[in-house]
Amino acid sequence: MVEQVTRNLEKVTERAAEHREVGAESTGAIRARNVRKEFIDPNGEPVIALERVDVDIQPGEFICLIGPSGCGKSTFLRLVAGLIEPTEGTLYLDGEEIKKPGYERGLVFQDPTLFPWLNIYENVAFGLKMRHIFKEKKDEVEEFIKLVKLEGFEKSLPHHLSGGMAQRAGLARALVNHPKVLLLDEPFGALDAFTRMNMQDELLRIWKERGTTMIMVTHDVDEAVYLSDRIFVMTPRPAKIESIVNVEIGRNETYGRKRDSVDFLHLRSKILQILDYTGKAAEIEYNI
Amino acid sequence: MSASVSPKEEQSSNFAFRVQTILPIVGVLIALIAEVLLPNHPNLKYADLPHYRYFLYISLAVVAVLALLSLFWESLRRKYSYRGAFVGGVYIFLTLLDLVTAKWLLLPQLYFPSIARIFHVFFEDSALILTCIKSSFLLLVKGILIGFIAGMVCGIAVGWSRGANYWIYPLIRILGPIPSSTWTPLALVVFPSAQGAAVFLIAFGVWFQITILTASGIQSVKKAYFEVSSTLGASNLQNLFKIAVPAASPSIFLGFFNATCSSFVALMAAEMIGCKSGLGWYVNWQKTMLSYPNVYAGLIVVAVFCYILVTLQFKVRDRLLSWQEGVVKW
Ligand SMILES: Nc1ncnc2c1ncn2[C@@H]1O[C@H](COP(=O)(O)OP(=O)(O)O)[C@@H](O)[C@H]1O
Ligand SMILES: [Mg+2]
Numbered sequence: 001m002v003e004q005v006t007r008n009l010e011k012v013t014e015r016a017a018e019h020r021e022v023g024a025e026s027t028g029a030i031r032a033r034n035v036r037k038e039f040i041d042p043n044g045e046p047v048i049a050l051e052r053v054d055v056d057i058q059p060g061e062f063i064c065l066i067g068p069s070g071c072g073k074s075t076f077l078r079l080v081a082g083l084i085e086p087t088e089g090t091l092y093l094d095g096e097e098i099k100k101p102g103y104e105r106g107l108v109f110q111d112p113t114l115f116p117w118l119n120i121y122e123n124v125a126f127g128l129k130m131r132h133i134f135k136e137k138k139d140e141v142e143e144f145i146k147l148v149k150l151e152g153f154e155k156s157l158p159h160h161l162s163g164g165m166a167q168r169a170g171l172a173r174a175l176v177n178h179p180k181v182l183l184l185d186e187p188f189g190a191l192d193a194f195t196r197m198n199m200q201d202e203l204l205r206i207w208k209e210r211g212t213t214m215i216m217v218t219h220d221v222d223e224a225v226y227l228s229d230r231i232f233v234m235t236p237r238p239a240k241i242e243s244i245v246n247v248e249i250g251r252n253e254t255y256g257r258k259r260d261s262v263d264f265l266h267l268r269s270k271i272l273q274i275l276d277y278t279g280k281a282a283e284i285e286y287n288i
Numbered sequence: 289m290s291a292s293v294s295p296k297e298e299q300s301s302n303f304a305f306r307v308q309t310i311l312p313i314v315g316v317l318i319a320l321i322a323e324v325l326l327p328n329h330p331n332l333k334y335a336d337l338p339h340y341r342y343f344l345y346i347s348l349a350v351v352a353v354l355a356l357l358s359l360f361w362e363s364l365r366r367k368y369s370y371r372g373a374f375v376g377g378v379y380i381f382l383t384l385l386d387l388v389t390a391k392w393l394l395l396p397q398l399y400f401p402s403i404a405r406i407f408h409v410f411f412e413d414s415a416l417i418l419t420c421i422k423s424s425f426l427l428l429v430k431g432i433l434i435g436f437i438a439g440m441v442c443g444i445a446v447g448w449s450r451g452a453n454y455w456i457y458p459l460i461r462i463l464g465p466i467p468s469s470t471w472t473p474l475a476l477v478v479f480p481s482a483q484g485a486a487v488f489l490i491a492f493g494v495w496f497q498i499t500i501l502t503a504s505g506i507q508s509v510k511k512a513y514f515e516v517s518s519t520l521g522a523s524n525l526q527n528l529f530k531i532a533v534p535a536a537s538p539s540i541f542l543g544f545f546n547a548t549c550s551s552f553v554a555l556m557a558a559e560m561i562g563c564k565s566g567l568g569w570y571v572n573w574q575k576t577m578l579s580y581p582n583v584y585a586g587l588i589v590v591a592v593f594c595y596i597l598v599t600l601q602f603k604v605r606d607r608l609l610s611w612q613e614g615v616v617k618w
Contacts, residue, residue, distance in 0.1 A: 083515050103521030117534045117611045125519035129532070157611050177520060287417045 020163040027094050027178035028213035030057040030080055035089035037075050046276055047053055051240040053089070055232070059180070062207060062214045064224035066232030067242075068277065072216040075239075077183045080215065081107050093181065106174030112166040112187040114158035119147070121154035127177040137176075144172040147206065163197040168202070175210065184216040188223070200227060204255040221271050225249070226256050233274045243274055248284050306365055308372035309358050312351040319383040320344045322391070329393035334401065341406035342388065353373070401581040404487060409585035411437030417569070417589060423565040424593070427483065428555055431490025439495040439543070442591045443502025447536070448528055457503075464496040468550075469557045482562030497547035498540065505539025506532045540614055541605055548601060552594050567593065 015252055017126075037050040050072035057063055065073045078084045079091055082101040091098040093105065114123050125141045128134040134141075144153060148168035167187060175181060188196040200223060207214055218224050224231045231245040249263045257264055323344060328335045382403065388394045390402035408453035410417070446453035446460065469490045475485035509532050518532050533540075559568030567590050574582035 035612060078515075081515070083518065088376075101515075101518035103519065105519055107516055107519040109516070110510065113510070113516050115513065115517075115531070115534075117537070119374050119611075126517070130517070130522040130526050131521055172461075173516075173520065183519075 003132070019162065020253060028102060028211075029061040029094050030090040030181060030213065030215070031055075031095075032076075032079075033090050033092070035079060035086045035091060037072070037084070038087040039219065048133070049236040049239055050079070053241055055244070057096075057199060057213060057215065059213055060211045061230065062228045063132060063230055063232060064228040065217045065232045066219070066221060066224045066271065067233060068236055070239070071234040071236040072239035074185055076183050077215065077217060080181065081105050081183055084169070092159065103131060103177040104180045105183060106177060106179035106181070107183045108167075108174050109168050110185050111191040112158070112163075112170035114161075114166055114169055114173070116158050118158075119140070119154065120150060120156050120158070120161070123158065123169060124172045124176055126173060129176070140176055142218070143174045147209075148172040148202070163191050164199060167191065167199065170202070171206070174262060175206065175212070176208075180216075181213040181215060183216065186217050186219060201254045203227070203243075208255055221268050221275075222259065224271070225267050226259060231271060245271060245274075250258060298554040300576075302362060303360055304362075304365065305359060306369040306372075308369035308558070309355045309365065310516070311357030311372040311376035312379070313348070313355060314350045314381030316344060316351055317559075318350065318375040318498050319386065321381045322383045323386055324392045326387070328390050331393055331397075332390055333397065334405050335390075337402070337408050337575060340402070340404035340507055341392075343407060347379070358538030365416070365566070366379045383397070398578065399580050399608035401584070405581045406584045406588070409582050413585070417474070417585070420565055420567050420586075421589065421593060424555060424559065424567045425564075427486050427558070427563075427566060428490060428551060428597075431555070433488045434487065435494025435547065435551075436498055436544065438491065439498025439547075440502055442495070442499040443486045443540070443543075444506065446499065446504035448532065449507030453503075460496065460499055464500065467555050472557075472561055476562060482558075482564075485561070486555070486563060486566075489558045490551045493550045494544075494547040494555045497543045497550065499543075501543030501546070502536060505543075508539075509535040538609055541609060545601060546604075548597065556590070 005100065010134065011158050032053045032055050035050065036048070039047045039049050041047045053076065065076060067073055075084070079086055080093075080098065082098045086283065087097075098105075116118075118126065121141060125134055125138075126146055128137050130142065135248065136189075145154060147205065148171055150165060150169055150172065153169075158169070161169065171187075188199050190198060203214075206212075214227075215225065225247060228247055231247060233243050233245060234240065235241040235242040247257075247266070247267065249255060249257045249261065249267065292387075320341075323341055354364070354368055358368045386403055389397065389400050390404065442456060442460070446456050447453075467597060471489060471492060472485070475488045476482070479485040479488060513531050514527050515533060517527055522530060555566075556568035559566035560572045563569045567586060569582055571586040571590070576579075
């Protein structure tokens with residue numbers, strides 16, 4: 001037991017050293033033990049949204065959850081966020097049981113959900129104000145607005161921003177709290193392909209800079225392979241984590257991965273295979 | 289090169305003439321000609337009252353100045369030329385009234401006095417009218433304030449708390465739709481003064497509107513806002529006051545708008561039942577005295593009074609709710 005903990009710690013420090021340049025604190029570990037979630041649908045029938053999840057996520061790790069609709073991806077994020085409670089089992093953040101939402105677990109949705117009655121500055125400052133530390137940490141608001149490249153838009157209202165900009169503002173709003181874990185639910189799903197690729201690189205830059213543990217839901221296999229350290233592949237009926245894929249492809253200078261490398265394509269088809277989505281096209285690609 | 293040309297172009301486009309800005313002048317002139325050149329009907333009483341004529345002279349000066357200013361001032365030109373036909377039309381309407389009442393005496397003058405006779409009331413009765421305005425305004429402010437606060441408290445409770453919803457909501461559903469004037473007999477018994485009863489009747493209507501729209505506004509706030517704010521560190525109370533209330537503010541404001549409009553009705557009704565001052569009382573009292581010029585003068589004051597209050601509300605709304613995407617313009 002003690003051995004295991006020490007080994008875990010070693011691994012943690014390794015990861016931290018690997019991923020972080022500044023402000024490294026080895027926190028942000030998520031542990032899920034035997035987690036099950038059941039909902040009651042409108043007809044009173046139970047719906048199993050998540051079956052037996054047992055995972056360990058290391059501090060500073062980048063995890064992608066991938067799988068078809070209804071396989072419990074959002075449910076897992078909500079559980080980690082503390083917005084819902086598991087029917088069975090327990091989740092831990094750095095060894096402490098997760099019981100309710102908190103600022104150390106930030107959340108970003110596909111719809112940026114900026115508060116439309118607040119301007120961009122006020123949106124980003126929201127968390128600090130709720131925690132009554134806005135006065136001391138005022139400078140950080142500007143700092144994070146800069147980090148997501150929204151200088152000059154402080155006074156703009158959310159509906160005047162483009163989709164990508166709004167999503168970046170949402171990111172800054174979550175990051176200003178220095179969350180240990182950032183939960184992203186299909187954050188780039190509504191963006192066009194080019195904006196999405198830019199946003200992926202920006203997210204990686206922020207990840208490197210802040211060392212935040214990232215747990216991201218995506219529909220996009222390429223995105224998962226490009227970004228993550230590990231990919232949790234999920235399947236519906238029963239909704240569970242089917243397998244965990246280590247992405248052992250080296251990262252390039254933007255911390256992403258070469259999208260057209262053989263390794264990349266190989267891993268991509270492997271994941272599609274797990275998901276049982278390899279059509280004829282994929283087979284042909286494989287034969288080349 | 290184009291840069292050196294454009295300022296000149298702008299300057300020349302700054303001075304422009306729009307035919308529509310002349311229409312008010314035409315309207316006023318027609319009214320004046322009718323008033324000055326045509327003789328009053330020989331049977332008209334108070335035939336020598338000059339107020340309407342003075343009013344037209346002042347109008348002429350004002351519309352002339354406006355037409356002149358809009359030659360140079362672009363934003364005024366745009367607005368004024370748009371309204372030009374309407375303003376002209378108003379004076380044509382006044383001309384018709386003048387003809388029908390003062391000039392040709394086609395209607396019984398007891399009920400349809402001349403315009404000059406109505407305008408005369410503003411001077412003759414100004415002190416009383418002013419105290420009436422003041423008293424109505426005080427009643428209205430008290431009633432709206434009390435109703436608004438009570439409505440916000442109830443609306444927030446019902447919209448936010450399951451318990452409050454269970455106990456209070458049915459009560460609101462039963463009591464709310466009863467027209468507030470129905471409560472008049474009870475209010476007159478319960479409250480020592482007619483003033484108090486009037487405040488209650490106004491407050492009651494406002495309370496209902498605000499409660500319903502605050503509650504429904506809060507209940508329809510997107511759940512994702514609360515989820516995001518909770519993960520940003522907001523407590524339950526902060527979720528209520530920093531998310532639910534501002535997100536529901538368009539709905540709350542709609543309730544407030546409905547409420548003030550119906551509160552005018554309640555005010556007039558309440559003042560007619562037992563108060564000894566106020567605009568509603570004034571109109572009612574003058575009617576029983578068969579003093580119709582005063583009744584019309586009172587109605588004009590009521591119209592202006594309500595118009596100003598509603599305009600004020602729009603200004604407040606535009607400031608508070610400017611964040612809304614595609615705001616509904618009333
Ligand atoms: N609040 C809820 N009430 C009832 N059923 C729910 C609720 N949330 C999710 N579910 C069900 O749980 C399953 C998993 O949902 P979700 O985690 O949102 O899937 P995903 O994000 O992977 O598309 C779905 O079948 C969904 O219908
Ligand atoms: Mg989902």
